[in-house]
Amino acid sequence: MIGKGHSISRTGASIAYGWNQEKEAEVVLKEYLAGDTPVEITEEFKIIQSQNQRCTNNTLSFIVSPTVEDGKNMSRKDLGEIAQKFLQEMKLTNHQVIAFVHRDKQHTHIHIYANRISLTGEVYKDNFIGKRSQLAADNVAKELGLTRVREVQRERLQELNGIRQEIRKIHEKVLGSRPKSLNAYIRLMQDHKVKMIPIINKSHQLQGFRFEFKGVNLKASEVHRNMSGNRLIAEILQNRSWSRSIEAPKSLQILDKTVQLSASLTTKIGKELIKGVIKRALDTGIGM
Template sequence: MIGKGKAIAHTAVAMEYGWNQEKDATVVLKQHLVGENPKEISNEFKIIQRMNTKCEKNTISFVLSPTIEDGKKLTDKWLGEIAKEFIKEMKLTDHQAIAFVHKDKEHIHIHLYVNRIDFNGKAYADNFIGKRASLHAEKIARAMGLKTVKDVQNEKSQRLKHIRAEIKKIHDTVLRLEKPRSFEEYITKMKIKEVKVIPSINKANKLQGFRFEYRGVNLKGSEVHRSMSGGKIGAELALNVPKYMEKASVNTVNILGKGLEMSANLVASIAKSAVKKVILKGIDIGA
C-alpha cells in the first residue's frame, strides 16, 4: 500500500472530487462531521478553519492505495478501517475527517481529507507530511497483512531479474547456434524467439544501440547485460563474418529493410570490442 499526503487550500474542490459519483465514490469514514454532501462537509470544515485565518493550506489531502490485488479483496468496511487506523497513526483523531473510496478504475484507492485545524484553532504541522504518510501507510499495511511498497518493489525486482536472465539466455543462444551475420538477421532471429529488438536512434537520426522488449518489459541492451550493448553485439557479428567490419566502416547498416547510419560512438565501440575479441580468441587458440 502506498500513502501520499500534502496540505491544500482548495477544500471545497477536494470534497467535490472525493464525492464524485462518476468515480463510483463511497464514503467509508466520517469523523466529527454530520454533513451529507460536499457543500455541507466543506462548510463544517470552514467553521473550524475560521479559528486560524493565518493557515492558508488548511486541509490535508491523503491518498492511500492498496495494490490492485489487495484492493479486490478489501470491502468498504476494511477500507474504512484502513483510513481510521491511518488517522490514528498520524495523530489526527481530534480533527474533522472524511474518507472516500474511488472504484472507477481497477486500482481502488482511498481519498482522505482532514481538517488541518483542530478544535482549539491549532494547525497540524505538515512538515515531511508526504514521508510520514508513506511510513504510516507501510506500517498499517504490514499490520493488516497487505503488501507494502517494499514488497511490490521486491517483486518487481525479482521479475526484472528473471526477465533479464531470459533475454540474455535467448541472446546467447541466437549468437552461438544461429550465428547471425548482420544486425537485421540478429533482430529477425531474436523475434522468432519472442524478443523484440528495437533500434535506438539518436537525435541525429543515427543508430546508437538497441532496446529489448520481452513479456511487457522494455530494457536497454546494457540494462539486460553489459555484453549486450550495441557495440558488443556488433563485435559478435563481426566474428561471424570477417568482412563485416569492412562494411561497417562506411557506417551504414540495413535494419528491417532500411539503411541506417551508425553513430560514431557505436562504430568505435564495435571496432574496440571486435579487436578485443580477436585478441582473446587468439590467446585461447595459442593456449
Template sequence: MIGLGKSISHTKVSISYGWNQEKEAVVVYRQHLSGETPMEITQEFKIIQSQNQKCKRNTLSFVLSPTIEDGRELKSTELKKITERFVQEMGLHEQQAIAFVHRNRSHIHIHLYVNRINFEGNAYKDNYIGKRSQLAAEKVARQLGMTTVREVQQQELNMVKDVRAEIKQIHEQVMSEMGPRDFDQYIIYMKQRDVEVVPSINKHNQLQGFRFEHKRENLKGSHVHRSMSIRKIAEQIGFDQREVQQIVNDNSMYLLGKTVRVSSNLAMALAKKVIKLTVKKSIGLGM
C-alpha cells in the first residue's frame, strides 16, 4: 500500500471530488462530523478552522492506495480499518475527518480529508508530511498483512531485472546467429524477437543511443547492460568497411530511411573499427 499526503486550502473542492458519485464514492470513515454533503462537511471544518486565521492550508489530504491484488479482496469494513489505523499512526485521531473509497477503477483507493486545526485551535504540524504518510501507510500495511510499498518496489525491480536479462539474451542471439551488417538490420532482427529498438535522436538530429522496449519496460541501452551502449553495439555489428569509412568522414549515417548525425563517441568507436579492419586486412595480405 502507498500513502500520499499534503496540506491544502481548497477544502470544499477536494471533499466534493472525494464524494464524486461518478467515481462510485462511498464513505468508509468519518470522525467528529455529522454533515451529509460536501457543503455541510466543509462548513463544519470551517467552524473549527475559524479559530486559527494564520493557517491557510488548513486541511490535510491523504490518498491510500492498496495494490490491485490487495484491493480486490478489501470490503468496506476492512477499508475502514485501514483508514482508522492510518489516522492513529499519523496522530490525527482527535481531528475532524472523513474518508471515501473510489471503486470506479480496478485500482481502488481511499481519499481521506482531515481538519488540520484541532478543537483547541492548534494547527497540526505538516513537516515532511509526504514522507510520514508513506511510512504510516507502510506500517499499517504490515500490521494488516498487506503488500507494502517496499515490497511493490522490490517486485518492480525484480521484474525489470528479468526483462533486462531477456533483452540482453535476445541481443546476444541476434549478434551471434543473425550477424547484422548495420543498425537497420539489428533493429529489424530485434523486433522479430519482440524487442523494439528505438533510436534516441536529440534536437540537433544527432543519434545519441538506443532505448529497448520489451514487456512494457522501456530501458536505455546502457541500463540493460553496460555492453549495450550504442558504442558497444556498433563495435559488435559487422559494418561494411567502406560504409564505416563514409560514416566517419561525413559524421552522419543512414538510419531507418533518414540521415542522422552521429555523436563523437559513436564516430570514435567506428573510427577504431576502421583501423582494426584495415590492420586485420593488412595482416591477411602479409603486409
C-alpha cells in the first residue's frame, strides 16, 4: 500500500473532485461533518479554518492506494477502516475529515481530505508530510496484513526490468566514451532517446537524477544502484585530467544552468572520489 500527501489551498475544488460520480466516488469516512455535498463540506471546513487566517494551504490532501490485488475485493467498510487507521497514524483524529473511494480504474484508491486546522484551532505541521504519509500507509498495511510499500516497489521494478536493462546498457555505452562533463553525458544519453532529469529540492539544490525512456520515468538508483547521482558524477569527474583531486564540487553546470549540490550529495561524491583514488593506486601497484 502506498500513501501520498501534501497541503493544498483549493479545498472546494479538491473535495468536488473527490466526490466526482464519474469516478464512481463513494464516501467511506466522514468525521465532524454534517454536509452532504462538496459545497456544504467546504463551508464546514471554512468555519474551522477561520480560526487561523494566516494559514493559506489549510487543507491536507492524501491518496492511499492498496495494491490492485488487495483493493479489488475490498468493501466500503474495509476501505473506511484503512482511512481511519491512516488518520490515526498521521495524528489527525481531532480534525474534520472526509474520505472517498474511487473505483473508476483497475486500481482502487482512497482520497482523504482533512482540515489542516484542528477543532481547537491549532495548525497541523506539514513538514515532511509526503514521507510521513508513506510511513503511515506502510504501518497500516503491516497492521492489516496488506501488501507493503517495499513489496509494491519491488513488484513495479520487476515489471520494468526490461526497460531498466535497456537504460543501463545505454548508460554503460555512454560512459565507455568517457564524457568529460555532465552536459556531455546528458547529450549522449539524449542521442539514445534517454532523457536525464535533475531532481532539485526546495532549496534549489541538486539531489540526484531520474531517467525517462519509452514513457517510463525512474530514479537513477531504481535503474541500477551503480547509476546513483553520486557515483555517476564521481565517475565523470574522474574522466578529467585534474580528477585525481578528491575534493567534491559544490556546484555543477547542467545544460544552461549552474546548479548547487545538496550537502548530502556533495559528501557522497567525495566518498566516491576517494574510492576512485584508492582504486587507481591499487591498480598501479598491481601493475608494477
